[in-house]
Amino acid sequence: MKKNKVTIYKVAATAGVSLATVSRVLNYPEKVKPETREKVLKVIKELGYRPNVIARGLASRKSTFVGIVVPDFSRGSVAEAINGIVKLAIKYEYQTLVFPAEDDNRNKRDVWSDIIASQVDGILYLNDLHDEDAIEGIDRINIPVVALNSVFKESKIATVNIDYSDACYKITKKLIDNGRKNIVLATTERKYTINDVIKEGYLKAIQEANLKSKIVYTSGKTDKNTKIFIDYLDNNKIDGIIGVRDSITISFLNNAIISGYNVPNDLEVYSCKDTRICKLARPQLSSIHVPTYELGKIAMEKLTVLMEDGKLEKMDLFVPYKIIERETTK
Amino acid sequence: MKKNKVTIYKVAATAGVSLATVSRVLNYPEKVKPETREKVLKVIKELGYRPNVIARGLASRKSTFVGIVVPDFSRGSVAEAINGIVKLAIKYEYQTLVFPAEDDNRNKRDVWSDIIASQVDGILYLNDLHDEDAIEGIDRINIPVVALNSVFKESKIATVNIDYSDACYKITKKLIDNGRKNIVLATTERKYTINDVIKEGYLKAIQEANLKSKIVYTSGKTDKNTKIFIDYLDNNKIDGIIGVRDSITISFLNNAIISGYNVPNDLEVYSCKDTRICKLARPQLSSIHVPTYELGKIAMEKLTVLMEDGKLEKMDLFVPYKIIERETTK
DNA sequence: CTGTTAGCGCTTTCAA
DNA sequence: TTGAAAGCGCTAACAG
Numbered sequence: 168m169k170k171n172k173v174t175i176y177k178v179a180a181t182a183g184v185s186l187a188t189v190s191r192v193l194n195y196p197e198k199v200k201p202e203t204r205e206k207v208l209k210v211i212k213e214l215g216y217r218p219n220v221i222a223r224g225l226a227s228r229k230s231t232f233v234g235i236v237v238p239d240f241s242r243g244s245v246a247e248a249i250n251g252i253v254k255l256a257i258k259y260e261y262q263t264l265v266f267p268a269e270d271d272n273r274n275k276r277d278v279w280s281d282i283i284a285s286q287v288d289g290i291l292y293l294n295d296l297h298d299e300d301a302i303e304g305i306d307r308i309n310i311p312v313v314a315l316n317s318v319f320k321e322s323k324i325a326t327v328n329i330d331y332s333d334a335c336y337k338i339t340k341k342l343i344d345n346g347r348k349n350i351v352l353a354t355t356e357r358k359y360t361i362n363d364v365i366k367e368g369y370l371k372a373i374q375e376a377n378l379k380s381k382i383v384y385t386s387g388k389t390d391k392n393t394k395i396f397i398d399y400l401d402n403n404k405i406d407g408i409i410g411v412r413d414s415i416t417i418s419f420l421n422n423a424i425i426s427g428y429n430v431p432n433d434l435e436v437y438s439c440k441d442t443r444i445c446k447l448a449r450p451q452l453s454s455i456h457v458p459t460y461e462l463g464k465i466a467m468e469k470l471t472v473l474m475e476d477g478k479l480e481k482m483d484l485f486v487p488y489k490i491i492e493r494e495t496t497k
Numbered sequence: 498m499k500k501n502k503v504t505i506y507k508v509a510a511t512a513g514v515s516l517a518t519v520s521r522v523l524n525y526p527e528k529v530k531p532e533t534r535e536k537v538l539k540v541i542k543e544l545g546y547r548p549n550v551i552a553r554g555l556a557s558r559k560s561t562f563v564g565i566v567v568p569d570f571s572r573g574s575v576a577e578a579i580n581g582i583v584k585l586a587i588k589y590e591y592q593t594l595v596f597p598a599e600d601d602n603r604n605k606r607d608v609w610s611d612i613i614a615s616q617v618d619g620i621l622y623l624n625d626l627h628d629e630d631a632i633e634g635i636d637r638i639n640i641p642v643v644a645l646n647s648v649f650k651e652s653k654i655a656t657v658n659i660d661y662s663d664a665c666y667k668i669t670k671k672l673i674d675n676g677r678k679n680i681v682l683a684t685t686e687r688k689y690t691i692n693d694v695i696k697e698g699y700l701k702a703i704q705e706a707n708l709k710s711k712i713v714y715t716s717g718k719t720d721k722n723t724k725i726f727i728d729y730l731d732n733n734k735i736d737g738i739i740g741v742r743d744s745i746t747i748s749f750l751n752n753a754i755i756s757g758y759n760v761p762n763d764l765e766v767y768s769c770k771d772t773r774i775c776k777l778a779r780p781q782l783s784s785i786h787v788p789t790y791e792l793g794k795i796a797m798e799k800l801t802v803l804m805e806d807g808k809l810e811k812m813d814l815f816v817p818y819k820i821i822e823r824e825t826t827k
Numbered sequence: 828c829t830g831t832t833a834g835c836g837c838t839t840t841c842a843a
Numbered sequence: 844t845t846g847a848a849a850g851c852g853c854t855a856a857c858a859g
Contacts, residue, residue: 174852185830190854200828217614221554222852225835230551235595240579241773246571253570253597262615263595265565267583284547285592389776414777421779443571444774446719447744449751504836515846520838530844552836555851 173214182210193218220262224286233261233470234287236278238268238294243413243442244459245293248315251463252291259471261288268294279304289470291315291463292324295359311473315466316459318360325479327466329488331361331439334455335368335409338437338490342407343376345497347435350407351399353419356384362411365439369409381405385415396422408436417448420495436495450494462486503544512540523548550592554616563591563800564617566608568598568624573743573772574789575623578645581793582621589801591618598624609634619800621645621793622654625689641803645796646789648690655809657796659818661691661769664785665698665739668767668820672737673706675827677765680737681729683749686714692741695769699739711735715745726752738766747778750825766825780824787818 179186184207192199192207199207210216224230235252237245256263264285266278282290292305292314302322305312313325342350352369354362366382373380383399385392396419408423410416416438420430428434430450438445441454465486473479509516514537521529522537529537540546554560563586567575586593594615596608612620622635622644632652635642643655672680682699684692696712703710713729715722726749738753740746746768750760758764760780768775771784795816803809 176852186853187830187832187855188828191829194854198828203828215610217610219555219616219852220614221551221560221616222835223854224551225549225555225837226852226854228835228854232594240570240583241573241576243571246576249570249595250597253595257597257611262611264562265579265583265593265595267580267587280545280547281587281592284550286549286551389773414773417777421777424779443719443744444777447747447751447774447777449754449779506836516837517839517846517848518844521845524838528844533844549836552851553838555853556836556838558838558851 173216175216175218178207178210178214178216181214182207230286230288231261232264232285232287233289233291233467233474234264234266234282234285235291236266236268236282236294238296240265243444244316244440244457247442247459248293248463248466251460251465252467255464255467255471259467261467261471269296279308282310283308289313289474291466291470292317295361296357297360311470311477313466313470313473315462316361316457318364323482325469325473325482325484327462327469327484327486328361329455329457329462330485331364331455332368332371334488334490335365335439336372337368338409338455339369339372340376341490341496342409342435342437343372343378345435347407348378349381349403349405350378350409351381351383351403351405351419353383353385353396353408353410353415355411355415356386359411365411383419389414389418392418393422397426400426406434408434409439410436411439413438413440413442413444413452413454416452416454417444420448420452430495431497435497437490441491445491445493448495453493453496454491456489456491458486458488503546505546505548508537508540508544508546511544512537560616560618561591562594562615562617563619563621563797564594564596564612564615565621566596566598566612566624568626573774574646574770574787577772577789578623578793578796581790581795582797585794585797585801589797591797591801599626609638612640613638619643619804621796621800622647625691626687627690641800641807643796643800643803645792646691646787648694653812655799655803655812655814657792657799657814657816658691659785659787659792660815661694661785662698662701664818664820665695665769666702667698668739668785669699669702670706671820671826672739672765672767673702673708675765677737678708679711679733679735680708680739681711681713681733681735681749683713683715683726683738683740683745685741685745686716689741695741713749715748719744719748722748723752727756730756736764738764740766740768741770743768743770743772743774743782743784746782746784747774750778750782760825761827765827767820771821775821775823778825783823783826784821785818786821788816792816 175186175189179189189207192204253263289311292312295317305324315327370380385395408419410419420436438452438454441456445452445454505516505519509519519537522534583593619641622642625647635654645657700710738749740749750766768782768784771786775782775784
């Protein structure tokens with residue numbers, strides 16, 4: 168490792184001060200006399216010195232690393248969140264380390280073990296598919312955690328979300344108010360916590376209107392879903408679709424159109440995330456707009472507070488959302 | 498930092514050996530007597546000891562960190578690559594650190610400066626929009642770099658790609674062989690190196706057939722592109738579309754269909770990436786299939802070789818690709 | 828305001 | 844085959 172040969176010693180030597188002084192201008196500049204500070208800063212710049220974060224981490228027992236735990240980077244809703252997170256991480260001078268969640272070849276404990284070994288100061292948890300073990304892992308680990316787009320029923324984990332239940336209640340109600348009576352919710356068969364909450368909102372609106380709930384369970388695979396949707400459409404007459412994920416919704420929409428539905432006249436459709444692909448649907452998809460990029464920034468912001476103060480005024484934060492009407496609703 | 502209180506000292510003490518021995522069973526197990534090794538391993542397990550990667554990094558001058566430089570996580574083609582990278586990083590016991598490229602608020606040098614400070618042992622470069630400065634940065638930094646989905650004309654940077662030029666030549670030729678004479682290439686106005694290479698393949702086929710090239714330049718924004726496409730379709734009669742990115746292609750496809758084209762009869766369409774959204778287009782999009790996940794794995798694999806041996810037999814690797822015929826081509 | 832010094836938790840010679 | 848001891852580059856008391 169010959170890179171970054173210039174160490175704090177070299178800076179100290181060429182500036183004619185002790186290494187402690189150099190360290191101070193970096194960490195507590197106010198504790199150093201302005202002239203000395205300027206002199207040191209000048210040398211730092213000339214030499215292109217950057218403190219070794221590893222050494223700094225060891226000495227200070229703060230790594231300035233935050234870990235992002237995420238199951239799959241290709242999910243539109245996590246990708247934008249990560250953009251937001253890294254944006255703020257730069258601002259606060261944290262480095263971001265990524266940890267894939269629940270890899271099939273390894274048991275879940277290992278993720279936490281990896282995280283502990285890596286000495287991160289905080290964790291952003293973007294995994295929405297968590298069981299008892301995951302929660303126990305988070306509770307036991309002695310590191311601040313902020314979860315994003317993920318609901319924890321009885322745990323003191325800090326979360327940042329939109330109120331998905333309320334949002335889905337609203338769009339369901341909109342459809343009902345438009346006279347729709349056969350509204351299907353397309354959700355995942357796997358138990359994602361957000362999808363459960365979305366379902367609650369849907370059911371509430373449906374029950375209030377004395378309608379019958381209709382739920383179709385899907386997988387993550389478009390090909391498989393196509394079969395499910397075709398089959399469903401063959402056996403059910405519907406006039407409303409709500410899909411928990413944009414890809415699911417678009418797939419359902421496409422199959423409905425192919426089987427003869429006129430959207431939005433016969434059938435109105437809402438999605439629940441509003442990732443970029445909503446605008447790539449034809450007709451363009453109406454959706455609950457989740458400000459994912461902002462959520463990422465807010466979560467990172469919360470985490471910095473948690474890492475510095477050890478506590479948060481509000482553990483569960485709900486960020487405002489919008490409902491975007493495009494071409495699949497009236 | 499009270500987490501991970503168990504250090505190598507504790508393990509050594511409770512196992513009744515010196516810390517050097519514990520270190521050896523972790524790093525050079527063959528150098529320690531089997532019985533001692535077992536004893537130490539047992540204690541490690543009981544105590545749940547995990548070596549502090551920070552301290553290890555400082556002592557060994559190898560951080561076991563790799564940096565991923567990426568402009569935008571929400572691009573389908575980078576997300577899958579990252580999935581592949583982290584998958585292999587786990588296998589080789591590297592931690593992955595992410596660095597957003599070219600943030601507007603900071604000049605480009607800072608990215609490299611951040612990277613140097615973080616002490617990564619290697620870099621995966623997923624940024625396809627690089628200028629002279631970026632190349633100079635890579636060349637000057639004394640750390641192994643593998644670039645993915647990115648072309649460097651005259652630099653000794655290791656790359657992993659598919660042969661985009663050849664692939665685009667082939668699909669263009671297919672369209673020509675189907676009798677298409679007005680084939681448009683939809684590419685980006687920004688100079689992405691891959692898109693330039695794709696264009697080369699397109700132009701080669703077009704010129705060989707003595708056709709006239711037609712290129713429409715787009716942005717990253719769907720709304721803006723819609724205007725561009727509508728305008729283009731108003732003023733041009735076409736029978737073939739090739740889009741450099743799936744989102745661009747779908748957007749063009751949608752507008753063509755809305756303006757009356759029958760796909761694939763009047764108009765055949767190919768895309769160049771084959772991310773998940775190709776299957777969400779209606780009709781489903783034919784595309785060059787880039788094995789992005791695999792590219793990520795291969796790039797990480799290459800990087801480990803580079804980090805260990807300092808050299809590679811083949812600096813520019815081309816991975817096989819396929820052309821997937823779906824519903825937008827005949 | 829600045830310098831000296833003792834670590835942070837580990838790896839790595841060098842001896843034994 | 845093992846242990847002692849010297850750092851890795853930095854932070855953080857503690858003096859001065």
